[in-house]
Amino acid sequence: MNQTQIKVLICDNTAENGTTIASALKDRGFIAYTRSNTKKAIINSILLEAPDVVIGYLTLSDTDIVALISELHGMTACLPAFIVLSELHNSFIENQVMRSGASYFMSEPIDFNELAEAVVAVSKRSAAKNSNNPELLVTEMIKKLCIPPNLKGYRYIRTCVLECLRDRTLLDNITKGLYGLIAEKNRTTPARVERAIRNAIETAWERADRKSIALVLGYDYCYFSVRPTNSEFIAMLVDQIRLQISSSYIDRPIIA
Numbered sequence: 256m257n258q259t260q261i262k263v264l265i266c267d268n269t270a271e272n273g274t275t276i277a278s279a280l281k282d283r284g285f286i287a288y289t290r291s292n293t294k295k296a297i298i299n300s301i302l303l304e305a306p307d308v309v310i311g312y313l314t315l316s317d318t319d320i321v322a323l324i325s326e327l328h329g330m331t332a333c334l335p336a337f338i339v340l341s342e343l344h345n346s347f348i349e350n351q352v353m354r355s356g357a358s359y360f361m362s363e364p365i366d367f368n369e370l371a372e373a374v375v376a377v378s379k380r381s382a383a384k385n386s387n388n389p390e391l392l393v394t395e396m397i398k399k400l401c402i403p404p405n406l407k408g409y410r411y412i413r414t415c416v417l418e419c420l421r422d423r424t425l426l427d428n429i430t431k432g433l434y435g436l437i438a439e440k441n442r443t444t445p446a447r448v449e450r451a452i453r454n455a456i457e458t459a460w461e462r463a464d465r466k467s468i469a470l471v472l473g474y475d476y477c478y479f480s481v482r483p484t485n486s487e488f489i490a491m492l493v494d495q496i497r498l499q500i501s502s503s504y505i506d507r508p509i510i511a
Contacts, residue, residue, distance in 0.1 A: 262304070267291075298327065307378045336378055400471055401463040
């Protein structure tokens with residue numbers, strides 16, 4: 256994405272914060288604008304003006320960024336990337352913010368060059384997330400589930416989903432058909448593929464909270480009282496990616 260085409264919403268229209276950030280980004284070639292730091296103003300701007308990146312402090316006047324992102328997930332599938340600013344650095348808060356779906360966390364004092372670099376980086380990820388490219392969509396979704404890419408199960412799950420998107424009948428024969436296909440591609444055995452995927456899912460269940468998992472996979476929170484099986488997990492990922500690819504129109508409500 257060309258830097259001059261990146262549209263940035265700053266969730267604060269005060270001179271000491273929002274307009275200062277907007278001015279610094281405009282000087283660096285971005286399209287930057289401010290809105291008041293209320294839930295209504297920010298949601299309206301996101302739904303109607305479609306910014307690529309949203310920059311806001313952790314606490315807004317009537318809500319917080321984590322709650323805002325959660326609410327937006329139920330309104331549109333094309334969320335912008337979020338950069339969250341904080342007056343202090345706290346690893347626990349940063350972890351919660353990133354799990355909610357934010358792309359970057361930055362504590363004060365703000366380095367505007369670092370902020371500009373972050374805007375470029377997260378806008379590229381946002382464009383990938385909102386595209387119809389299956390590989391990008393699958394990768395983005397697996398990352399949101401907190402499965403680290405160094406695990407073999409990460410790669411196996413990714414390949415499983417892509418293969419099932421090409422041939423849905425593989426979902427009916429996962430143990431012998433799909434695992435066998437993945438094993439052949441990776442010069443291993445179906446049993447090791449199954450075990451690596453199960454380990455990756457267990458890792459997701461340890462690292463991510465159930466509500467975040469339900470949000471990513473598009474199911475009710477109550478469905479995840481127990482960890483899904485490998486086949487259930489893969490099928491849910493496949494269905495969610497198919498829905499995103501086939502959704503050609505997104506209804507964007509106006510908040511009255």
